[in-house]
Structure formats: C-alpha cells, structure tokens
Amino acid sequence: MKLAGNDILIQSLLKEGVEYIFGYPGGAALHIYDAIFNQKKLQHILVRHEQGATHAADGYARATGKPGVVLVTSGPGATNAITGIATAFMDSIPMVVISGQVAKHLIGTDAFQETDMIGISRPIVKHSFTVESAQKIPEIVKQAFHIATSGRPGPVVIDVPKDTTAPDKLFDFSYPSKVKIRSYNPPVNPKSSQIERAVEAILESEKPVIYAGGGAINSNASKELFLLNEILDFPVTNTLMGLGVYPATHERFLGMLGMHGTYQANMSMHNADLIIAIGARFDDRITNTPKLFAPNAKIIHLDVDYSSVSKIIEANIAVFGQVKNSLSEIIKLLNKKRDLVDNKKIKPWKEQISEWKDLHGLNHQMYLNESDNKSIMPQAVVQHTYNITNGRAFITSDVGQHQMFAAQYYHFDEPRKWINSGGLGTMGFGLPAAIGVKLAYPKEEVVCITGEGSIQMCIQELSTCTQYNLPIKIININNEALGMVKQWQDMIYGGRHSESTYQSSLPNFIELAESYGHVGIRIEKNSELKSGLEKAFSLKDKLVFVDVYVDPDEHVYPMLVAPNGSLKDMWLDKDNKT
C-alpha cells in the first residue's frame, strides 16, 4: 500500500488501536489534520487549550490503562502541552504526544513557530523521537507506544517536521508486528532468590504493613495484592496515587498515608517491623524526614524501576519486575509454605492499630451534624457524593484541600477510579481529565471534585464538554480562596494570607456554566446540600456544575509536622499535635 507521511502516521496510530486523539491544530500539524479529516476510525477531540489535550489523554490513560494520545502543533502548541506531559511523567502515565515541527530545512533558523520541543521536553519524557523521514514513521510509532506502555510507563514525544507528513510524496506502508529495542530491557519477572528472601521476611514479621502505590495500579496488580493478603491478613495503606488498588471499605485498609494520611496509617508505618512497598516510591510527602522514617522496619520493595529502589529509603530486600508478577511469585511460594503462615502472630499489632483508629481516626459521617446554623463542611460534600454515587463513580480532582478531602472521604474500592495529579500536583487537571475518562466510559458516572481556584485553570474545557456532549458532574468545593495555600499561611506564616484570596472577583459559576449550555446549581446552606447534589446526579444527560460554598476556614487534617518531623508527628486539628 502506498501512502503519504500524514496518512502513514494516522494508519500507524490505528494499528496501535488508538480510538481517540486529543489535540489542537496549527500550521506545522496541518498535513496531519488533513489525514484525520480523510478517515473515520480515529476520533479527534478538539480541546480549547493544549494543556487540556494532555490532561484529557492522561485521564483516558489512567482510567483505561491504555496510552493517551495527543496531537499539537509546533511552537506555542507544543509549549502549552508541557505541563500536561510533566504531569503524566511524574505519575508514570503512558502517553504519546505528537508535536508538529517546522520543516527540516527550517530547523535552527528561528522560523515562525519553531521551538526545540525535544529539548524543552527532555527532562519530563521517558523518551522522545524526531521523525527524519516519512518511511521511519511506522517504526518510530511502534517504538514510542512500546516505550510509553512497558516497564515504568511514561510520556513519549514524537516531533514531526512538517515536510515528513507532506501529502504529495508516497511511500510503501507496512506496520512492524514486533518491536525490540536492544538498549531497553525493563525487568518483567523477579528473581527467585529475591522472592525467597521476601517471603522469609514476611513470615518473620510481627508488625507488618503493606504500602501500595500507583505502580501497583499501573501494573494492574490489584487482584494479586488482594489474593496475597487473603493469605497474610496484613494491614494495608495506599498512597494518594494508589487509592483503589486495595478496597478502601475492607477492614484491613488503614486509609491513605503521608502528609494528609490517616492517624492509624502513619502510626502503623512508623511503628512497623516490616514494610512491603509495592509500586510506591517513598516520595517526600510519604516519608516526612527520611532519617526518621520507620526506624524499626525492614523494607521489602517491589518495583519495576531500578532507580526507584533505595533512592530515598534503603531497601533491605529489592524485588525487581512487574509488581503483578512479583506478587504472583510471592503468593506461589507462600502457598507452598502455608503451614508457616501464622496469622495469630500479628494479632497484638492489629489490636494496637484498631486502638489508633478509635483514638484519632477520621469521622466519615460528618454530614450527620449538619444544620443551617453552621457552614457547609467540605468533607461532608465528599461524603454525600460518595453516598449518592454508591462509591462507584470515577472521581477526578485538582490540587488543594478539596483534593485531600476527596482522597480521605471517598472510599475507592476499585483501581483506576481515582484520577488525580499526585506527583506534579497540577491545578487544572481535573476537568480535562474527566473528559478523557468520560469518553472512555460514557455510561459511568464521572465526577470532578475541584476548587474554585483549580477549575479556573482549565475552565475553557467546559466548551469541549458541550461540543462532545459529555455529562460530567463538576463539584466545586468553593471556599473562595486558594485554600491549601491559605492553610499553610495560617499554620506557618502567622495567618498572613499573601495572595491567596480573590477579593470578590470570582465569576458567577452558575451563569458561566449556563453560557456553555450546561446546568448550574448553587448550594449555600446545609439544608440544600444533599438535595442539591441528588438533583445534579439525577440530570443524567447534562453536565452539571455544582457550586458549593463551604466553610472558608476549614483545614485538612491530619497533617504531618514538618520540617524535621517523622510519620508519627501530626497535627490532628488546629490546636492539637500528636
């Protein structure tokens, strides 16, 4: 079959099974856009800003496990995509970003809309390619998808000079069936010696904790994790990125750990004699001061990325491989040694944990104390949302207090349902991410729990939702401030709210949503909260923007004491520390 470069690119994407491409056109990408016009299989989603395209592709990838695909033009199109690429990179999300580039003969001449995309994106991509000729496109696309999705996943950029997609030069097209990159061999299966050592440590422990993160979700390891723990009966905590990989409503689940983790999760980690880290990377929001982290714990670290192990916290036992496979191997060996598994040994430890939970655990029924004499509690907004959606919705979020409330109070029983920017902490992520999720799962409830600060960073995507008829529910936890910033200013800067409020400049979100053709619901009183949210969810075919005015003085707790604190050092409320 003879095809031009632009068609070769689109055909290659189709060979990879791509159904949606999120993008925005411009000069250097116009040959590619013409190829999109001439076919029907690959649906292009026109966003309103390239950042939105990357987050939408990212949301699609997080929800489905399949790579998200983005198409932008050169120069400003490419630079606008950078925040979204960095967001995906920090959370190890598979993504392929195709950027138009000026024609080869213009590169290096400061041509119109020329920018060194490969150079700008280098530190925030897993890898990148420049297309030198149309004939190379199939091989590059094949390699890009392989790199993006294997090992520790991540974004890959393909920079495409305009002349390589010219419609008037035809080439033979055939798509490679296999790919082998000799310098890239991420580990797949663990070594048996590592598994034996891990099992030995597991059998010895009396105060174990399983600490699972986003890597366990990326590796689709939730079933294996569950089965392993049916044998072990260990307490489990998840990172912000790992929520859902172990069922949150299970009695063994301690809640999230870290900066705003539960008291019992942080205390368990601090006092453990064994930590089994599964696809988690001991981020500084988890460890607090690394020197003071879990002083008596042996660490077993399961990861696919060599460089993540012993980077911050030294692992006593490292198990390299896809964590799904490593967990399967541990299960196999434990099944052989079933008579050595003594669940009674950890009974005192579990009792201790339950005491911690009773002492300072979160109140998951704050909505029971509602009255119109009091402001709406942001936590209660999440609790109602959880109840109304039966805990089954996809929840995307932004960054700030609302994000932490969502993570603390929406109990995720399944992986890939909690879609948030954990690593980069990108405000503006939530709405476009919800677009990607809703396209992937049109029949599922998709909710964006956001703040009035974050939503304004990509609010233009409300227009995209109109164009593609995406009935997302947006719950804007409106505290009329950059709440998380304000919280830090309250706690650390003597209450000096430097540039964290907007002085009555907020838009009327209801009218704004309506102007895009959506429905807006304003909630200002506790007595309107439950019914207002129920009404929003009853409007199945509509995007509903629920603007909920909450107590502006509320803080997120627990909160780790920093600097120089350990995981047992927490603020429990405005006045009390552990």
Place this chain on the structure above:
Amino acid sequence: MIRRKLSIILENKPGALVRVVGLFHQRGYNIESLHVDPVIELKKYKYVEDNLNIKIAEGEVSHLKITTTVNDNLLRQILRQINKLIDVLMAEEIK
C-alpha cells in the same frame, strides 16, 4: 565523597549524549570531565556484546567517559538513572 570514573556505552544517535549529560544537571550531579568517542575498535568492546547478547557494528555506539565526585549511594542512583535512559546500553563505574 570520592572521585569516580563512569564508563557509559550508548547508541551513537543524535540526542543520545545530551540525555546523559542533561541527566546530571536534572538530578543535581556535577560533571568534572567528559570524553566521548564512537566505538571503532570492536574487539575491546566484546564485553558489551557478551553482557547484552547483541552484536555491535563499527561506529554504531559511542563510549562516554565521565568523572564526577559522589558518595556510594549517589553513585548507585546515578548509574541506575543513566541505565534507565532508553539509548544507553551500559553504564558502570571504572575502578
């Protein structure tokens, strides 16, 4: 902190070298000296072929030598980060 010599074999492709060099800056490590040549004398590099079970053609890969001053833990981290780069075939310390 000790002076270390690193030996890195990477694909001789445009953009490969700058990824390694860029990594030092991104991760906050300092480069003291740097030397790079395409690999011509193949018999000296048989260990690479044996290690990775591949065949290398003349000029196809480059040999990069870098000196840097770091402690043991950081050295391991640097080597793992470099090895993770897609175009790098091997990175190790020369003792």
